[in-house]
Amino acid sequence: MLSTNTPTRPHIPIAPILSGASFRRAAAVRLRSVLDAGEARLVTSGRVAIALALREMGVGPGDKVLVPAWHSPSMVPPVLWRGATPVFYKVGPDAAVDLADIAAKADGARALMVTHYFGFHQDLAPLRALCDAHGLKLLEDCAHCFIGEYRGLPVGSFGDFAIASSMKFFPIYEGGALVSSRHRLDDVGLRSAGPGFEAKIALNSLEKGFAYGRLRPVQAALWFPLRIKSALWGLLKSRRAPGAAALAPDSSDSSFDFDPRWIDKRSSFFARAMLRLVSPGRVAALRRAHYLQLDCGLRGMPGVRPLFPALPDGVCPWVFPLVASDPEQVFARLQAAGVPVVRFGNPLWDGVDASVCANSAHLARSVLSLPCHQELRQQELDWMIDTVRKALTA
Numbered sequence: 485m486l487s488t489n490t491p492t493r494p495h496i497p498i499a500p501i502l503s504g505a506s507f508r509r510a511a512a513v514r515l516r517s518v519l520d521a522g523e524a525r526l527v528t529s530g531r532v533a534i535a536l537a538l539r540e541m542g543v544g545p546g547d548k549v550l551v552p553a554w555h556s557p558s559m560v561p562p563v564l565w566r567g568a569t570p571v572f573y574k575v576g577p578d579a580a581v582d583l584a585d586i587a588a589k590a591d592g593a594r595a596l597m598v599t600h601y602f603g604f605h606q607d608l609a610p611l612r613a614l615c616d617a618h619g620l621k622l623l624e625d626c627a628h629c630f631i632g633e634y635r636g637l638p639v640g641s642f643g644d645f646a647i648a649s650s651m652k653f654f655p656i657y658e659g660g661a662l663v664s665s666r667h668r669l670d671d672v673g674l675r676s677a678g679p680g681f682e683a684k685i686a687l688n689s690l691e692k693g694f695a696y697g698r699l700r701p702v703q704a705a706l707w708f709p710l711r712i713k714s715a716l717w718g719l720l721k722s723r724r725a726p727g728a729a730a731l732a733p734d735s736s737d738s739s740f741d742f743d744p745r746w747i748d749k750r751s752s753f754f755a756r757a758m759l760r761l762v763s764p765g766r767v768a769a770l771r772r773a774h775y776l777q778l779d780c781g782l783r784g785m786p787g788v789r790p791l792f793p794a795l796p797d798g799v800c801p802w803v804f805p806l807v808a809s810d811p812e813q814v815f816a817r818l819q820a821a822g823v824p825v826v827r828f829g830n831p832l833w834d835g836v837d838a839s840v841c842a843n844s845a846h847l848a849r850s851v852l853s854l855p856c857h858q859e860l861r862q863q864e865l866d867w868m869i870d871t872v873r874k875a876l877t878a
């Protein structure tokens with residue numbers, strides 16, 4: 485429903501922000517998460533989980549790892565860290581993996597990484613069969629589907645290993661999961677990254693909640709602790725040895741870097757508590773409802789179409805992806821208007837261009853995604869739909 489008078493420009497968070505509502509329950513939707521797929525280890529990012537999965541698979545120097553040509557650049561450094569070579573395979577115009585291209589590149593490869601883009605599952609049965617036929621290990625990249633079910637099973641159940649990224653779904657600033665329904669994770673020993681890290685993660689979450697006005701009652705209660713925070717912070721930093729690892733991983737600052745010093749670090753107490761306290765049912769119900777509102781409000785607009793024709797049962801979407809025919813112009817207009825836009829796979833890993841996979845190059849350039857996370861407010865959704873419609877008809 486569009487409002488008649490244009491509301492004032494809101495400050496819309498691109499990712500979930502801690503709010504008083506974060507801990508509510510929802511009975512309407514019951515979806516399991518990747519953590520229900522098997523044994524799980526909680527680390528500090530999705531990319532660290534990828535690195536651990538490759539290590540557990542025995543990927544080492546000289547091995548080939550098949551990586552989708554449409555990817556997050558953060559998926560590649562863990563492959564290089566193992567001394568292995570990424571081999572990029574094609575995806576179709578709808579982002580479905582190209583089975584024939586994978587089969588053609590499978591000989592001599594050790595592992596196959598498959599991404600469930602935006603929370604929409606790839607067809608896993610033929611992929612599993614192909615992996616078994618070629619002796620490939622399957623790594624399900626569930627970075628976009630922490631929550632969700634596929635054929636009656638939690639996401640991540642088909643792969644030898646699955647990885648997920650907590651920051652994309654929960655109001656926290658570090659977190660990733662390594663999961664396996666088929667292998668024990670006894671060798672994956674983790675230890676705490678220390679009190680500085682624990683404090684930083686908890687305070688960051690609270691601070692973001694305040695910055696977006698989502699945590700007002702708590703804000704009053706925390707007035708004093710936050711005043712002393714910066715002082716405490718300066719002290720912690722001044723006492724650290726030069727060259728010591730940063731207090732939080734780069735992955736928390738939306739960089740694509742991979743720092744192997746985080747490989748054996750456990751996710752923070754705060755982040756692990758969040759994963760227990762936040763109801764996946766509420767997250768899924770709200771993300772699905774927001775996705776459908778955006779789809780309904782923008783379908784048929786000139787110059788864009790939704791990447792996916794429908795929202796299947798069991799999908800808890802990461803964002804709402806639109807394919808734009810003139811992406812640079814639309815992106816510039818949305819940015820100028822203050823609409824948060826995610827451009828997944830833009831940029832791609834160096835050297836991955838249309839000669840490697842024309843569809844990937846096209847998707848990376850033309851897919852613009854809007855947030856649909858659980859902490860969006862109704863007036864923010866209305867404003868986003870209204871503003872995008874205006875940008876498309878201007």
Ligand SMILES: *Cc1c(COP(=O)(O)O)cnc(C)c1O
Pocket residue numbers: 528529530531532555556558559599625627628648649650651659660735
């Ligand atoms: C974000 C992302 C990752 C890495 O997750 P981080 O938690 O940022 O390290 C891996 N794969 C895909 C497809 C991603 O979008």
